[in-house]
Amino acid sequence: ILLDMIPGTVLFSKNADEPMTPSSMSKIMTVYKLFERLKDGGLSLTDTFAVSEKAWRKQGSKMFVAVKSRVKVEDLIRGIIVQSGNDASCALAEHTAGSEEGFVDLMMVYVRDLGLDNTNFINVWGGPDEDHYSTARDLALLSQRLIEKFPDHYAIYKEKYFTYNNI
Numbered sequence: 001i002l003l004d005m006i007p008g009t010v011l012f013s014k015n016a017d018e019p020m021t022p023s024s025m026s027k028i029m030t031v032y033k034l035f036e037r038l039k040d041g042g043l044s045l046t047d048t049f050a051v052s053e054k055a056w057r058k059q060g061s062k063m064f065v066a067v068k069s070r071v072k073v074e075d076l077i078r079g080i081i082v083q084s085g086n087d088a089s090c091a092l093a094e095h096t097a098g099s100e101e102g103f104v105d106l107m108m109v110y111v112r113d114l115g116l117d118n119t120n121f122i123n124v125w126g127g128p129d130e131d132h133y134s135t136a137r138d139l140a141l142l143s144q145r146l147i148e149k150f151p152d153h154y155a156i157y158k159e160k161y162f163t164y165n166n167i
Contacts (some may be wrong), residue, residue: 001136005144016137019118024084025139026126028146029107031080034092035150045074055090058125063088064167075164082162086125093124100124114145
């Protein structure tokens with residue numbers, strides 16, 4: 001699906017409502033919720049969190065945070081957006097909501113509030129699960145809302161490189 005952002009007009013669409021595995025595009029919702037917490041003051045870019053063993057053990061794309069290390073929220077967000085870090089996604093979720101599962105519950109409130117009727121998230125990083133799905137239309141709408149609601153943070157998405165811990 002291709003949208004013209006300003007009026008929200010669909011310019012092109014093919015199978016936009018077909019359920020699919022969103023994989024790392026799930027992190028759009030993870031970041032949306034984190035940006036919301038930054039906006040309401042529940043989280044600060046300078047806050048630091050200790051990385052749990054569960055977050056550290058996440059497979060797939062990583063930011064390569066060390067277990068028990070303290071990492072700034074700003075770095076974790078860049079680790080999610082720029083590096084697609086599964087470990088960073090889990091670390092922020094655990095500290096923001098007490099657990100990854102608790103954060104997913106919060107994500108699903110936003111899914112319903114935003115009218116993403118063909119989306120269901122099971123985890124914050126896009127791990128495979130038959131009950132973890134979305135559509136191109138829902139992800140496009142979510143992306144549009146993220147850009148509209150959090151323009152001050154959107155610039156992170158244009159960053160091509162992020163180095164953390166010399167990696």
